[in-house]
Amino acid sequence: MAAITIRSMVVNAFLIYQLAVHFASASPLYAAKGGVHRRLFPAIETPSAVILTPIAGSPTLLPIPTQTPTSTPSETTSATPSATPSLAFQNFITRRGNKLYDGDQQFRFVSANTPGLLISEDTPGIRWVVPPPYEQDDLMRSVAGIGGLVARTYTLGVPYHIVGPGVYNETGFVGMDNAIAAAGRNGVRLIVPLINENLSAGEENTFLIGAYRDLAAFRGLEADVFYTNDTLRSDFKDTITYVLNRVNTVTGIRYGDDPTILAWQTGNELGSWEKPPAPADWLLDISTHIKSLSQSLVMDGTIGGSWRWQGIDVPTIDIYDSHLYGTNDTKSLREDAAFASLHGKVHVIGEYGLTDPVVYDTYMDENINNPNITGSLIWSLRGHANGGGLNVHSEGKNGTSNEYEIVSYHVPGLPPNIPDKIGPEETTVIADLRRHALAIQNLPSTTPYPAPIAPVLLTVTNGQLTWRGSAWAASYTVFRGNSTSFNGTETPLAMGVLDNVSIGDVVTRGYLWADASFVAGMEVHYAVQAVGVGGDLSPLSNVI
Incomplete structure (x- = not known):
């Protein structure tokens, strides 16, 4: 009976996979039985000591989409466990x-949501x-350079992390390993x-991953029945057990023992503003389970209306948050923060944005000046794309926004490129965000900007260049020469070059920047150097 149950779960996972889009390389999956995780594909090396055997009769599963980075001599793209696990932080x-x-x-903070850290929805041609x-x-x-x-992050995804009850996708979790490791490396x-x-019934699941209806x-x-059904509650707790007991394949640290995780949140906007909230008994059960497996804090994920305080007196929940997407939310923010404080709980602004950016300063000022508010996280920050240019994301327009679209932000605050979804407010928003992030730590506004790392030149074709950019690069300098050796003393071909171009545009036209003086038949080579906000120069890129 147990084998039939597992097989039926896998078949269900297979049907879900059929609905996913643009799948790529094969990814190993696990099925859990009796606390031991068994691989559905032939065994290979895994980060933990478990018994690995294929499940007889299981169907061939379609793989999860994953990007394959262009490799460079100095970059590894596969996870390698640390021989001796080392913590990035000394304290939880x-x-x-x-x-x-x-x-x-x-500990107080001003920072950002980074929804593309675990799963990205910004890659051309692939939904997630x-x-x-x-x-x-x-x-x-x-994030680190902002202060x-x-x-x-965004949530665990179905089927990108969770494929079925007790069935998990290793590709998704190796991505999570790398995400946690990257966060720790950068403080x-x-x-x-x-x-x-x-x-709600009838709504398309086009933008949500990991919705609990799945x-x-x-x-x-x-x-x-998600909150009240014993089987579903047990399934969710089993998933939490799997996650918190996972040993990171990059750092060698069990998730539950890693102080990089400030908090595990019970969910994202549970209840929304109109659906049933998570009841107190569910919050107590889930948060107690998390606490039994992790030293990190627990954050309530309920949102919307007075019902969001269902678990305010649950002793195993530490943090409550507000999501602010209007222009007149300061009064309700103060009331929420005061209510949480009255009950001895931490309050943060878990999300804010999608409105006139002049409102953002109000929330950040309130964060700094109101002792009942510990932190705030703007929605949302994106970064460079692996194939060149930027990952961009549009939230469209709404009743509280300006005439232009509300889009994602990028450091160091780039000049607008409206067709590519880089908005006119980006420069101001990033500068204000950094100013407040430094101020809440009592750091001067003159704190130096980070120096950018070397860009990676990916392709050169007939004077058309594509490179992988560098965080905190204000611009780039392009060098051209007849030799494959550059030392940075050569006369630049172009200075002040920007990469405020979406990855979609790069893919469509086939390059990031073109050498206007290139003539067919030229035998030349190129290198690129990033220039930081403060004038710091990165090392030169590779030469092509």
């Missing part, structure tokens, strides 16, 4: 009443994709929501 963030602490120092390590590191460099001490702590809000569907159940 702890809570004392309504305050957070890093050791004996109060596991981002390559370069993009994850670039994004965490972006952001924290980043909030950024993470808030990770575990599951996503549900959709977890219910694995068992042939409706979403409205």
Whole structure:
């Protein structure tokens, strides 16, 4: 009976896979039985000591889409466990009443949501994709340079992480390994929501991954029993167990033992503003389970209306948040923060944005000046694309926005390119974000900007160049010569070159920047150098 159950789960996963788009390289999957994870494909090396055997009769599963980065001599794209695990942070963030602490120092932050860190939806032709390590590191460099001490990810995805009850996709989790490692390397702590809000009947699941109705569907159940059905609750707790017991294939550290994770969030916008909220008994059960497996804090994921305080007195929940997407939310923010403080809990602005950017300063100022607000996270920050240019994302227009689209932001705040979804407010928003992020840490606004790392020249064809950019590069200098050796003393071909171009545009036209003086038949070579905001120069790129 157990084998039949597992096989039926796999078949269900297979049907879900058939609905996914543009799949790429094969990815190993696991099925859990009795606490032991068994690979559905022939065994290869894994990060933990488990028994690996194929499940007889299981169908061939379609793979999860994943980008394959262009390799360079100095870059590795596969995870290699550390021989000796080393922690990026010495302390877990702890809570004392309504305050957070890093050791004996109060911990407060102004930073950003980074929804593309675990799963990216910005790659041309692919709805969702596991981002390559370069993009994850670039994004965490972006956050760190702002002065952001924290980043909030998007949720675990179905089927990108969770394929069925007890069935998990290794490609997605190796991507998560790389994301956590990149955050730690760059001194950024993470808030990770575990599951996503549900959709109403009839709504298309086009923008949500990991909606809890997908977890219910694995068992042939409706979403409205997610919080009350014992089997679904057990499934969710089993997934949490798998996640927190996972040993990171890059750092060698078990997720539950890694202080890089500031908090595990019970979900993202559970209840939304109109659907049933997570009840107190569910929040108590789930948060207690998380606490039994991890030293990190627990953040409530409920949102919307007075019902969002269902678990305010649950002792195993540490942090509550507000999501602000209007122009007059300061009063409700203060009320929320005061209510959380009254109950001895931490309050943060988990998301804000999608409105007139002049409002953002109000929220960041409130974060700094109101002792009941520990942190704030703008929506949202994106980084460079693996294939050149930028990952961009549009949230469209709404009733509280300006005339232009609300789009994602990029460091260091690039000049607008409206057709490519790089908005006119980006320069101001990033500057204000960094100013507040430094101020909340009592750091001067004159704190130097990070120096960019070397870009990677990817392709050169008839004077048309594409390179992989560098976080905090304000511009690039392009060199051209007859030799394959450059030392940076050559006369530049072009200075002040920008890469404020979307990856979609790069793919469409086939290059990032063109040498206007190139003549057919020239035998020349190129190199690129990043120029930082403060004038710092990166090493030269490779030469092509």
